[in-house]
Amino acid sequence: METYQIYSITSGVLFVIGMGGVFLSKHFIKKIIATIIMGSGVFLAFVSFAERDALSFADPVPQALVITGIVVAVASAAFALALARRIYQLTGEESFTIEK
Amino acid sequence: MTITELFTVILLVAGCFFFLAGTLGVLRFPDLFTRLHALTKADNLGLGFIAAGMALHIASPWAAIKIFSIWLFTLLASSTSCYLIARFQKEKNPPKNRKEEG
């Protein structure tokens, strides 16, 4: 097994964990963290593919994409966090109540 | 095995021991203050040993300075945060066993 494959497999696992977490977790913070984990899986996939045919350096394009992606994910997460905290402040709810 | 390597290994083992001790402390101690104590004291020491070991291993003055400064910063940061956490906790609900002793 190549190094990149260890991590690309890990990336798949993280992605699914994250996706499951988004749907199954209840607390807002956990849902947000689950999206980050999902994102980490995606980024790990990119970077692991970057490593596989490294010349003098690993493929820089996925690395650059991942840096961009991380920043974007963090911006979204910060926003989500702001929403979660404000909701808590206004209603005292920490998770989505079952509503139709 | 050269004498440097021997020292490196001894230092690393010592570092690991202190980390282990610190971790044990965090797991076993009863309240926040004692846990903090175990965490910061033992871990800082452990990190110091490991840093020294690595510095010996790499054996370059620049790297040694870098590693030393990493240790220094960590020391500073962890002691400060330990202090802050302790103070926060003290203000919120003062420790019980301390009172009994006093």
Add this chain to the structure above:
Amino acid sequence: METTSFLPLLILISSLVPGIMILLLREEQFAMRTFLNLFGAVAKVALVGWVFAGYLSGEEYNFIFRLAPDLTFALRLDALGLFFAALSSALWLITTLYAIGYLEGGLHRNRFFAFFSLCVTASTGIALSGNVITFFIFYEFLTLSTYPLVVHKGTDEAVAAGRTYLWYTIGGGTILFLGVVGLYAVAGPIYFGQTEIIASLISEYPTQLTILFFLVLAGLGVKAAIFPLHGWLPVSMVAPAPVSALLHAVAVVKAGAFGIVRLVYDVYGIGVAEEMNFLSVLAVFAAFTIIYGSVRALYQNDFKKRLAYSTVSQISYIALGVAIPGALTSTGAIVHLVHQGLMKITMFFAAGNVAETYGHKKISELNGIGRRMPLTMGAFTIAAFGMIGVPPVAGFISKWYLGLGAVEAGSYWVVLVFLASSALNAAYFLPIVYRAWFCEPDHEVVERLRSGRLETQALLLIPVVVTGILSLTSGLFAAVTGSPLSIAREIIEKFYLL
């Protein structure tokens, strides 16, 4: 096909633009509204007349605009379309006059007259449309523009009627839509009269085309109130009298019947329709509806409701005429488009006058009404005799042709249906006539007779008298050139079977 003329478009605009303008008027701008209304109505009659004359001298009028690839908006004038256009524009003028009188002092008159105009735009659009899709566009437009008229009174009853009306017509429209799209998918764009398209495809796609025929027929059958799709018609009686007149005589049911004529003659072609046994199915449904409508009418005490069931029955004469192949029945069917319109509009005007003047809506309250309103009830009586098929009123002519055609085609059971229907017609119309003329007036009527004036206001009276006379004369002078019958015969001879 290539020549483009804006005249057909102008005919539509003559009622569309006044309609939109009226919508923007203020409620109290009575003079302006009336002017717009009458201007539009007169202009439309004039335009239709002009175009009719032009058409007779061999001119062609086409207007074509592509909306999307093979989604073409086409207006084209042929004899059948013009016939229907003439009917609706003429009756619209009369109905407009009547409505102005009827709604005097009522609420929301802007809204009413605006949608009234839009409604007639739609029905002339149906008359002038040159292909299936244009027909469909106006057919749906008609649904939309009549809805506000049905719910005009705003009462719970009216709103409920509006809901029923919509469910039926929108449902029918959707099914029609499916059928039309299917036709386009199978056969490409179909202009009316291009029956060869279907004829060439029928052997290749028999199942699809059969399904599509009945989809389209079902869609049209809703407006034509063929059993079991007639449920909306009696319910929407709650609308004001001019609206009922419009629904029953000028626009809605006629649109359905006209559509069936188009479908059989101009899209599938009589040959294909006969060959595939589409017509016998249609005939059975139409015949059943004729009897069913008449029987139901017998049991109604509400004046307008009885008229409504009578419409259900009468419109199916057209469908039945179409369904029996043969020149005579076809002539009968087409001429009945006009004759039924004239007679039924007379009846609704009369019913409206009675309700407006006395507030009487039940048949049992009509005792002696003829003495109080001789002209109104006179016109009604003529129309009723026409419906029964008493010569020489218009209805007799249609029935005669239909019956003769049925005999010629060997469908004797149809003759029986006609006879039974006539008997039933007599059974539900004659009591009204009897009550009106021969029963002693109720006390209340006598009271009013002493105090009030005779008849009702002129704007309500003139239309009913005019349409009454027209019902009589179009029967009396059926043989004269220019009468509905002569035109119908010409249509049939020139373009259809023979």
Add this chain to the structure above:
Amino acid sequence: MSVLIDSLLAILIVYLALQCLLAPRLTQTVFLFFAFGLALALAWVRLGAVDVAITEAAIASGFLGVLFLDALRDFSFITSGKQESSDAANHSVSKKKPAFLSLPGVVLVLGLGLFLLITLEAVWKVPESGGLTAATEALLPESGVENPVTAVLLNFRAYDTWLEMGVILLGLLAVMAVGGIKIFPVHRKTPEDPVLQQVILFFTPILFLFGAFLLYFGKNGPGGAFQAAVLWGAIGILLHLGGRPVLTVIPRWLSQLLLIMGIGFFLMLGFLLLAGGASLFEYPPSYAGVLILIIETLAAISIAVTLVSVFVHLNQLNKEESN
């Protein structure tokens, strides 16, 4: 040996991720999240992506972790009474009746398991080569920088990076939209603990220098605007926490200018180039290096200011009403 280390690291990462989501207490979740981020950063070093590692450690784990930590004040400390009950309700996964034993739970878990298998199959079948390494290497000399990642970020795919700066700014605007607060809240804290003060004062120049170092050497080695920005942002956050809200003392227009400076300059440069007949962000090759450095510097300042403002807004979110 290396396979062993990588496998252990991979298992650790997965374990931390799972624990992070399954931990019964929110505090644990957040701390495990820190650990997860650091482990991931290690993974990136292993994969030769040092730039990503620094970014991960700095932004995803560091900055975001700090935001989560700050959020804990709401959810678990301040309302300790409430937290007990909600804790029990929210984290039944590990106690009482596990949620995944219910029928929908089983279906979901099975579904996820199936999805995982398909995912792994798909990931496994990714071919062993392919990518743009060679293409980048060929064009690297024209880019004006030596670090290929920086070249991709600020030259080859500068358009993405520019939009990404927009996203960061948007993050701030969005946070502001939630709180409905002014751009910089004028809330001043009372001076904090002297120990904290001293430590912050000690760290400020070091962080600044280190940030500048990352920024400048990002041209040639790992590092760059984003990483530098986080370090500089850390200064702002520390100063704010230490009772010196620097951003509130400077005039409003200046703080706004600082915020948009990065993306604004980048865009104006792009428009100038457009006006000159070139494409957007098509630097003249001889000036590429200098321009990239200027853009990175301005961007780093802007991002730093943005991050601080995001933190401050979130930090102030629940103080507004209580004050």
Add this chain to the structure above:
Amino acid sequence: MTGLPTSPLPALLVGFPILLAILTLFFRPGVKALVGLAGCLLTALLAFIAFVEVTQRGTVIHTPGGWDPPLGILLRMDALAAVFIGMTALVGGFISLYAWRYLRAQDPATGGYPLFWPLWLFLWAGLNGLFLSNDLFNLFVTIEVISICAVALAVLSGKAGALKAGLRYLLAAITGSMAYLFGVALLYGSTGTLDLDHLGQVLEPGTTTTFALLVVTLGLLIKMAGFPFHFWLPPAHSNALAPVSALLSALVVKGAFYILLRLWMEVFGVGITYAAGQLIGLAGAIAVIWGSWQAFMQTSLKLLVAHSSVAQLGYLLMIFPLLILPPGVTADSADWLSVTWTGGVYQVISHAIAKASFFLSAGIVIMAVGHDRIESLRDLVGNMRITSMAIGLAGVSLIGLPPSGGFVGKWMLLKGILLSGQWWWAPVVVAGSLLTAGYVFMLLRLAFAPAREKEPFRPVPKTLEVVALLLAVSSFLIVFPADYLIQFLENSEIFGSGIEAVLKGGFYGND
């Protein structure tokens, strides 16, 4: 790129709104709105210039940084992009006007939600960027810009309900983005390229490809509220401010549809299976029925309109199964394909206009009566003629009755269904139309009904009513350029290679 003319317009279409967005930050709230409105109108103008440019010169491109793909990013403005950009400008322009007046009236204290303007301009830039982008990763960045802006706009009112809906929306959006990006990672891993054209050429069938395409589709379905993932849409759209609801429904969800259409037509010729297409169609069909039924059952006006969006998006999903032939089947003529996809695009436009008008009118009604129960529509015709007209016209267009834009859209959809031989979708279209008619006429019925208790209608700025009506009228007027638009799309031959692949049986053809 190969010989296509370059133009600075694509760069301007993205850069200009962002420049204005950051400029607005410097102004006081009141002035901010003015600057923002001016910026929106200028952006709309720019978009129309760009549209005309494409009609004149055909497809134009722009490569930011001057680097060709696959290393660089290509912005390509072809007919499809131009049509979407034009639609955004038309609808966006009207909504901006409305918003300017509406926000001031709603929140005079803080100068009318000043953050609306920079966020909306950013959103606009994001949409333009999305329509122009030819790069998988750049698409990700643009959809993130769009998502963050959309959610931020949705929570602008600051009410708890809006915030909760917003968080739900945001989490769904992030999940969707991440799923999309995972697919992109796998595609990049398989092919080493992110450029759509390039990808279409080098992509080879296989497990990875199919999985990647499915994950991408899944992510985008979440973003466009495709059936099982529609849960976030109704609360988010109904809790937002009226102009924001209009923006979200009319434009934002269409972004994800746009990518999906592009990918399915250009790239997915290989790899996606007939079954997957049918599954998406099924999701669409369920959405049509379920969404319409839900809309019918609502008692709150904005929730009704929001559920109607779910249903209308279902129609858009239903075009995807039609783009794929059953296994082993090839075709000679692509008639049904061009009818289907151009019809889909047309449906997007007509829905955007009608739904925007619907939401704006709902906003007016709510402003006038102070709550959004459907009962509030009672006697609307008597009190607010213009708004009732707007609701009526927009509703008719939603049902798809002639002669509205919705009619042409449904016509083409139904024709595509029948021509493709997948007739089993036809009843869904019919049933959907009926249900739509059901709730639209439920509203109209109330509008005509007399008022029960005298609930006062507060006066509402005329500008708002006129804007809503103009949009509603536009939803009919777009019938006139329909032929031109569809020809424009068909003649552009943008999906040439993709269509060829489909005709050959796509994935199966390569076996």
